[in-house]
Amino acid sequence: MKELAGRLTALDPDAGAAVRVIAYFDRLAESRAGVEALVRGAAVLAGCPARLVDPERRVHVRVEADGTRRDTEAPPDPAWPSAALSPGGAGVLWLERGGPGGLPATGQDTRSDPAEPVAPSVVEAVILERAAGAVRLVLDRTRGRAPADDPALVETLLDATAPEQARLHAARRLGLDPAAQARALAPLNGRPRVIPAGAETAPLVGPTAVEAPARPRTGPTSRAAAPRPAAVHGTASSGSAAATTAQPRPDRPGGAAPARTDEPARPAAQAAPGLRTGAGTHPVTEQAAPRPRTGPAAGPASAATGLRPAPRGPGLPAGRLGVGPAVPVLELPRSWAEARTALRFTAEGTPQDPGPQVVHAEELGGIALLADLVAPGSEPPPDVRALEAAAANAPWLPATLHAVASTGSLRAAAAGINVHHSTLQDRLTHAEHLLGWPLRTPQGRLRLQLALAMHRLARP
Numbered sequence: 328m329k330e331l332a333g334r335l336t337a338l339d340p341d342a343g344a345a346v347r348v349i350a351y352f353d354r355l356a357e358s359r360a361g362v363e364a365l366v367r368g369a370a371v372l373a374g375c376p377a378r379l380v381d382p383e384r385r386v387h388v389r390v391e392a393d394g395t396r397r398d399t400e401a402p403p404d405p406a407w408p409s410a411a412l413s414p415g416g417a418g419v420l421w422l423e424r425g426g427p428g429g430l431p432a433t434g435q436d437t438r439s440d441p442a443e444p445v446a447p448s449v450v451e452a453v454i455l456e457r458a459a460g461a462v463r464l465v466l467d468r469t470r471g472r473a474p475a476d477d478p479a480l481v482e483t484l485l486d487a488t489a490p491e492q493a494r495l496h497a498a499r500r501l502g503l504d505p506a507a508q509a510r511a512l513a514p515l516n517g518r519p520r521v522i523p524a525g526a527e528t529a530p531l532v533g534p535t536a537v538e539a540p541a542r543p544r545t546g547p548t549s550r551a552a553a554p555r556p557a558a559v560h561g562t563a564s565s566g567s568a569a570a571t572t573a574q575p576r577p578d579r580p581g582g583a584a585p586a587r588t589d590e591p592a593r594p595a596a597q598a599a600p601g602l603r604t605g606a607g608t609h610p611v612t613e614q615a616a617p618r619p620r621t622g623p624a625a626g627p628a629s630a631a632t633g634l635r636p637a638p639r640g641p642g643l644p645a646g647r648l649g650v651g652p653a654v655p656v657l658e659l660p661r662s663w664a665e666a667r668t669a670l671r672f673t674a675e676g677t678p679q680d681p682g683p684q685v686v687h688a689e690e691l692g693g694i695a696l697l698a699d700l701v702a703p704g705s706e707p708p709p710d711v712r713a714l715e716a717a718a719a720n721a722p723w724l725p726a727t728l729h730a731v732a733s734t735g736s737l738r739a740a741a742a743g744i745n746v747h748h749s750t751l752q753d754r755l756t757h758a759e760h761l762l763g764w765p766l767r768t769p770q771g772r773l774r775l776q777l778a779l780a781m782h783r784l785a786r787p
Contacts, residue, residue, distance in 0.1 A: 348450060366388045367390045422454070485521070515648070650666055
């Protein structure tokens with residue numbers, strides 16, 4: 328390697344220096360050098376301070392160009408040359424190079440635009456690449472992988488046929504406490520995920536979330552809580568469901584409109600009766616609640632459906648998502664099966680498929696049994712066929728029926744889709760004619776809720 332470096336230096340000094348850098352970090356890796364030694368090597372070779380920041384593993388190391396360890400609380404400059412420890416990861420190795428021509432960050436910055444990124448030289452790029460790769464291996468060996476960094480470990484954790492010890496080992500490598508509870512997530516387009524119980528309300532860090540207070544649970548519908556307009560809870564669906572083992576194929580192709588997260592959670596009284604935590608079915612009447620507020624205080628409505636966007640916890644990925652129940656780590660295969668079932672009850676959130684993008688399996692009561700009766704791509708039941716035929720004749724129908732099925736009164740439903748109450752009454756009269764059953768009685772509304780649920784379940 329030394330001979331090759333010497334020959335390359337005669338032809339191209341940068342190439343020769345790059346070869347020497349590679350050989351240097353290879354020797355450090357062979358000697359099992361620690362993180363600080365690797366960062367020190369990067370700083371000395373680059374001739375400027377080097378800094379390693381990995382918030383997931385709480386590692387912060389800064390070394391001056393002379394090899395002295397000197398940490399600082401100041402955040403890194405995004406313009407500095409840097410290399411991520413792993414694609415999409417939070418760990419980054421920085422070279423505090425502050426200006427063109429290799430000026431150190433502590434020197435005078437001659438950039439016309441201080442925010443302009445500093446392009447590393449050929450040698451600095453090699454330093455960053457080799458040092459970051461060596462640091463990643465050391466951190467993986469000494470501090471474990473960052474949470475959910477390895478899809479194979481998640482697969483092992485969710486495999487009911489895997490040995491118990493293998494699943495416990497996978498949980499530890501994923502940063503999960505084997506004695507604590509966790510839940511599985513089934514995104515429509517993406518790999519399965521596992522998060523600690525309660526982390527769905529915490530900011531998402533990579534594919535998993537840190538510990539956070541448990542998501543507040545919603546009790547039965549209370550008439551004392553006056554509903555606000557068009558409150559469609561992000562975890563409510565037009566059908567409820569508990570655990571099943573049906574296969575919803577969460578990775579099948581299909582788009583999903585991201586849900587907005589700036590909408591506060593709404594009272595449980597606004598959820599569709601009978602579809603949340605044990606709430607009973609109530610008739611839809613004008614007297615069910617006071618006229619809901621409108622105007623600025625009521626918040627914006629969705630431009631797509633007229634309904635308010637469903638809130639989702641910041642610890643949950645965007646798009647359609649099934650959330651499994653919180654269970655002990657060794658029972659995560661059951662949480663994964665129930666999350667896949669909950670995914671089938673989600674909706675796209677579009678004018679033709681309004682509804683919740685996030686459904687929690689533990690909030691889905693006995694309606695989950697429908698998932699065993701209605702297979703994906705199967706012949707839809709008669710009520711679903713009537714629903715689809717009616718929607719083909721009236722494009723406004725899906726959003727209107729969803730509003731009626733998921734709010735506490737006709738006035739709330741009208742406010743939710745931004746139409747006058749009398750207009751909604753006319754629409755319901757027309758919808759009843761198309762569907763063939765009443766929508767303003769408790770029995771008719773329950774039939775509508777079941778038809779909407781089965782419509783989602785029958786999708787291929």
